[in-house]
Amino acid sequence: MSARQDEGQPAIGTARQVLAALIRAGLRDLVLSPGSRSAPLAYAAAEAEAAGHLRIHVRIDERSAGFLALGLSHGSKTPVALAATSGTAIGQLLPAIMEANHTATPLLVLSADRPDELLGTGASQSTDQKNLFGPHVRTALNVAAGADPAPALAQALAALAGSTQHPAGPVQLNLQFRDPLTPGEADRVANQPWTELAPGRWHTATAPAPWARPETLATRRTVVVAGHGAGAEAQIFAEALGLPLFAEPSSNARYSAQAIGHYRPLLAVGAEQIDRVVLFGRPTLSRPVGKLLANPAVSSAIWQPGPVAWYEPGRRREMVIGEPEKLVEFAGTAPEGWLASWQELDAQALAVRQGLAPETPLSGPVVAEEIWRSHSGPLLLGSSNIVRDFDLAAIPAAAAGATVFANRGLAGIDGTISTALGLALATGEPTLSVMGDITFLHDASSLAWTPGEAEPDLDVVVYNDGGGAIFSTLEHGQVEQSGRYAQAVERLFATPQNARLEALAAAYGWQYQRVATPTELREALRAPKAGKLRLIEIGASRAGLRADNLELSSRITELRWPA
Secondary structure (H helix, E strand, O other), X not given: OOHHHXXXXXXXXXXXXXXXXXXXXOOOEEEEOOOOOOHHHHHHHHHHHHOOOOEEEEOOOHHHHHHHHHHHHHHXXXXXXXXXXXXXXXXXXXXXXXXXXXXXXXXXXEEEEOOHHHOOOOOOOOOOOOOOOHHHOOOEEEEOOOOXXXXXXXXXXXXXXXXXXXXXXXXXXXXXXXXXXXXXXXXXXXXXXXXXXXXXXXXXXXXXXXXXXXXXXXXXXXXXXXXXXXXXXXXXXXXXXXXXXXXOHHHOOOOOOOEOOOHHHHHHHHHHHOOEEEEEOEOOOOHHHHHHHHOOXXXXXXXXXXXXXXXXXXXXOOEEEOOHHHHHHHHOEOOOOHHHHHHHHHHHHHHHHHHOOOOOOOOHHHHHHHHHHHOOOEEEEOOOHHHHHHHHHOOHHHOOOOEEEEOOOOOOOOOHHHHHHHHHHHHOOOEEEEEEHHHHHHOHHHHOOOOOOOOOOEEEEEEEOOOOOHHHHOHHHHHHHHOOOOOHHHHHHHOOOOXXXXXXXHXXXXXXXXXXXHHHHHHHHHOOOOOOEEEEEEEOOOOOHHHHHHHHHHHHHOOOOOO
């Protein structure tokens, strides 16, 4: 045995110490991808799982593993650890870590690494990975081979949790392991001292703010904007002061008579009536809302009792308020008829939208309406058009009470299936995810489920209109319509596809169903499943989408502010 190997504890001892510390801190889930350098973590995890202290989730693809961990953390509201081997395996985690950075999601990357003496020598799967995630982690820590990991573990756990100065978020703990990477000959999976370990509990809950309404309060034409992650607090605030509420689906504040479902197109009618805006959460969906918040003639404030991850301090114009009484004073109370005027406009906009006949029986908004009124469990919405369809058509008064999730940190389409699987695992509830065909195909390999592991209860609904439809609703649709770039927009932006989703479902062992009408969709969602994993495909068309959107916008814009 070399002198270097005599120094410090063996790799398996370090791995056991790391996982024991995480379990004592309250972590219960480890997402693991196979690899040799990460073997000490795998063996230690098997021991901890045998003792009932840890749940291991195996994903063969690290990119999928990252988003599974993201969904697990969102669903459990606790940190989740990831273990992967050295080299490109760690790089595959970057997309999920970027999303976690912007949503303050506490993911702990346990990146296995070669010892220093092998780095730079051309050793297999060795690269400089000690700070691979750069600004996307709260901190990156390294534990040299044989060194005591305790100091780094304490820093990592503190950074995961965040503080009054820094938001929670992802952390990298790079663990350098020397051979041997396997347990000792006398070790067994069930005879290690894990039974003596006392698991801890992760504490993250915060008390809601007390929105006390004073006896005297100025009257102001204020609206409340609830962006992603705003929570019920935004709804309670709007209700307390009688204010209109513009709530994105993933705000989870859209379950009130205060909520104005068609707020996006209605801002073209009523924006000039608004004096003040109170913002909860992160606004991610609407250019009209972005324009309203940027209007220097409108005073705006953001409710921020603690640090957030989605913007840098000083980079937004809203007044930052963290004290309830000051936010109430800023907003004021609604003048007579203020809320009723927005509600009247919303009812008119609903009549306009429902009066327009789409070319397909199951348009995106119709799908959104059907699911919104029927599903009451965890609901994950894909990016692009799907989440906007729900934002337009999810009628607040008809809500079944779903808890809505969405990857809005960077609003990408990557990892949506994996995130949904993680949500379903964490909550243990029947979970529904709705996404477009390009979003689905981007993560289709995540349909592969590890044999022997308990399947989550998940329906994936794919709105298949044969390509990326959102670009036709943006300025690129005008370029395409002009003919100036021939088929460039269709080829380079819409990226048409003709994949056979039924064959994919069969290949990965998922139950498959295709629906074409609202009645078929309702029946499919209510029908018992043969297994727990099911793919529901909705056949649709992108033809006419731009024209439909323009007509709807034009018709709603013609509405007049109530006298």
